[in-house]
Amino acid sequence: MHLYPRYHNPLNVLSGLHRALQTPPWNPHRNDTTHGVRIVETDAAWVLQTDLPGFSKEDVSLSFQKGTLRLVGERDNPADAFPSKIERSFQVARELDVAHVSATLENGLLEITIPKPSIETNGPIEIKVN
């Protein structure tokens, strides 16, 4: 039996995301690489990556409210015909450190960094029995 908190498992922490990942933001029939959100991780954080070619920092806004991370982007009068709108919402576990979520948009790649909660996982934890 496991009594680990849910957030020990990244798959649980980001469980709301899993559903979001099933639906591509743009036309699913277009055979290109500008769809979808990928989740990658470092030792310290989970990183959501999404390709937004043509979008600049000013075109994109990110907000967090009631456990939902919301990404809205729109670029005006693009010179090319690549998608000009994106709107995605992700549910994230409330245990996550949302105050320290950061994001970068560089070369058309948006990266949202969610720090992993720092939990002591080394060695067994003694629990006092009263």
Next chain:
Amino acid sequence: MSTHYDSTNTLTVGNREQHPTYPRPSCLVKTAEGTFQLAIALPGVSRDNLNVSLEKGLLTVTGSRASGELHSVKGLSSGSAPEGYQLQTRLHPDLNPEAMSAKLENGILTLVLPEKESAKKRDIPIN
């Protein structure tokens, strides 16, 4: 001519000498006022990792994405990003490659090729 356009205005390339692992990027073409514009989506590719070359009428665009120390969380991600992109296409003989200009902005590479003077419409006077 190995380059033609389908109904969705997507560039279709006849050349098959692709990079073994790099997929072809999505690209869109536009023709206007005697110029040919090719917009190529290269998200995650920086200027330093991008190479555009032209040899004997064959245009090659190769860009690699730097993934750094990031690795995928298995079972969650809807596929991983490609390591890079490569597009190879033959230029139409009516285009002037000498006057080609390239611009990379927000992950979109735009190549602008003017038509050759000899390809432009001219009226032939009748004596």
